Amino acid sequence: MSQDKQVLAGELQRHGISRRSFLKFCTSMASAMALTPAAAVEMAQKLSTIRRQSVIWLSFQECTGCTESLTRAHKPSLESLIFDFVSLDYHHTLQAASGEAAELAREQAMHENGGQYILIVDGSIPLKDGGVYSTIAGISNLDMLKDVAKDAAAIVSVGTCASFGGLPKADPNPTGAVAVADIIDDKPIINIPGCPPMPVVMSGVLAHVLTFGIPELDALGRPKAFFGDSIHDRCYRRPYYDRGEFAKSFDDEGARKGWCLYELGCKGPITHNACATIKWNNGTSFPIQSGHGCIGCSEPDFWDMGGFYKPLSTGTSNPGQWAGYALAAGAAAGLASAAVNKAAKAKADKVHQPVTIEDMGKK
Amino acid sequence: MAQLNGMQLKIEVTEPATGMAKAVARELAEHLAALAEHGRSHQVDLTSLPMSSGDKQELASLLGVGEVDITLHAMGESHIYETAFSGIWWVKHYSADEQLISELIEIASIPEIIKSPAADIELAAQALNQLIEQTDSSFDTGDDT
Numbered sequence: 001m002s003q004d005k006q007v008l009a010g011e012l013q014r015h016g017i018s019r020r021s022f023l024k025f026c027t028s029m030a031s032a033m034a035l036t037p038a039a040a041v042e043m044a045q046k047l048s049t050i051r052r053q054s055v056i057w058l059s060f061q062e063c064t065g066c067t068e069s070l071t072r073a074h075k076p077s078l079e080s081l082i083f084d085f086v087s088l089d090y091h092h093t094l095q096a097a098s099g100e101a102a103e104l105a106r107e108q109a110m111h112e113n114g115g116q117y118i119l120i121v122d123g124s125i126p127l128k129d130g131g132v133y134s135t136i137a138g139i140s141n142l143d144m145l146k147d148v149a150k151d152a153a154a155i156v157s158v159g160t161c162a163s164f165g166g167l168p169k170a171d172p173n174p175t176g177a178v179a180v181a182d183i184i185d186d187k188p189i190i191n192i193p194g195c196p197p198m199p200v201v202m203s204g205v206l207a208h209v210l211t212f213g214i215p216e217l218d219a220l221g222r223p224k225a226f227f228g229d230s231i232h233d234r235c236y237r238r239p240y241y242d243r244g245e246f247a248k249s250f251d252d253e254g255a256r257k258g259w260c261l262y263e264l265g266c267k268g269p270i271t272h273n274a275c276a277t278i279k280w281n282n283g284t285s286f287p288i289q290s291g292h293g294c295i296g297c298s299e300p301d302f303w304d305m306g307g308f309y310k311p312l313s314t315g316t317s318n319p320g321q322w323a324g325y326a327l328a329a330g331a332a333a334g335l336a337s338a339a340v341n342k343a344a345k346a347k348a349d350k351v352h353q354p355v356t357i358e359d360m361g362k363k
Numbered sequence: 364m365a366q367l368n369g370m371q372l373k374i375e376v377t378e379p380a381t382g383m384a385k386a387v388a389r390e391l392a393e394h395l396a397a398l399a400e401h402g403r404s405h406q407v408d409l410t411s412l413p414m415s416s417g418d419k420q421e422l423a424s425l426l427g428v429g430e431v432d433i434t435l436h437a438m439g440e441s442h443i444y445e446t447a448f449s450g451i452w453w454v455k456h457y458s459a460d461e462q463l464i465s466e467l468i469e470i471a472s473i474p475e476i477i478k479s480p481a482a483d484i485e486l487a488a489q490a491l492n493q494l495i496e497q498t499d500s501s502f503d504t505g506d507d508t
Contacts, residue, residue, distance in 0.1 A: 019480045021438040024456050028465040031408045041475060277411060282462035
């Protein structure tokens with residue numbers, strides 16, 4: 001434990017991580033976070049002088065996909081370097097201890113770093129029937145969250161479940177699942193949604209929290225650096241949208257030519273995430289590049305958006321919320337989207353089942 | 364991933380140029396002038412710019428290749444070269460599994476990451492003295508270990 005308290009730079013160098021590796025890590029983090037390039041140098045300096053930050057990671061109603069995303073690299077990647085900057089004191093899946101020893105580690109970390117530790121949560125919290133649907137060591141998720149959040153410096157909600165309720169909250173929400181921010185209202189909360197979130201987004205945000213504090217957030221509590229643009233804004237297929245060239249089915253000529261997937265249900269215009277620029281699997285590709293529309297996984301209630309293959313123009317089952325997003329996306333696009341939408345809708349109405357106002361009101 | 368690469372499943376297609384190269388070149392010219400006049404260095408992050416592979420090729424051929432070519436070995440390689448325009452460096456950082464993780468153009472007399480960090484120099488000076496003392500003492504005692 002005592003070596004954990006030492007300044008990071010020395011410790012990392014003993015592990016063979018040079019200052020240049022350090023700067024390289026910070027350069028990629030700063031780039032991913034759209035920080036000024038000078039910030040990389042500053043970030044490296046700060047990271048080398050801080051002490052290891054205690055992190056408690058609570059996993060509630062989740063599938064471990066978020067942890068998988070962050071740790072999936074089988075070789076030490078720059079993203080996984082973030083684990084050298086933190087002391088991960090409690091994490092079900094990753095810690096060696098189990099049972100009472102594991103819970104003891106959590107209590108010890110809370111006691112030793114009261115008011116200082118960062119709480120990371122993945123998974124939603126069930127409230128129905130006294131929260132019996134998910135417990136850890138006999139403690140309901142609700143009680144554990146409240147207990148650990150009390151002395152946390154900040155909370156990071158990782159994944160769409162912790163950020164917005166996610167899959168467990170999907171209609172009819174049998175467990176009464178809610179997001180972290182629905183329960184905790186007296187702590188800074190950063191939402192990093194995505195199903196799962198991008199690894200670099202998680203490590204980037206953590207690096208930012210360690211060096212510069214809480215990053216700038218949007219109205220939904222998401223770091224603007226990664227969630228500031230819609231997938232549509234940064235999509236390489238955007239020129240086809242602008243020209244009105246749409247794939248009409250997954251095997252037509254348009255699909256083969258890589259045209260816009262808007263009419264096949266792509267949720268890119270209303271989805272804010274960094275997939276189109278950072279891409280997945282070490283920058284290999286992202287859903288649209290693989291020929292499938294965006295499903296909007298980093299947005300609230302994405303599972304209940306009326307179907308992955310229904311065009312946005314046919315409406316979603318949550319009209320109040322999505323109308324606002326769609327409007328914003330249209331405004332940001334700065335083009336006569338109304339005209340495009342009209343054409344798209346006319347076509348969509350023929351191909352797909354029409355959605356009426358009454359339908360949209362149904363839950 | 365290595366196995367997949369071995370099977371040559373990744374197909375690289377050069378996307379057409381969109382005219383971005385010229386826009387970036389203009390920005391670089393501005394920053395290069397600032398470096399010349401005020402010694403102000405700058406970095407342009409290519410990773411976050413919506414540039415097609417064709418745009419990057421166009422920019423690379425526009426800038427050409429200068430006299431210096433550096434390979435850095437730090438958590439994967441980094442390839443850095445000075446373009447034909449003094450003070451404009453093309454920097455590519457790769458991860459340990461050879462994936463490009465960031466690409467930038469640095470406008471500076473020398474890229475920041477190449478400079479030996481002051482703290483490291485201090486430690487190195489101590490380490491070298493220690494080594495000399497050790498070798499001295501091993502000579503003195505005739506100890507050949």
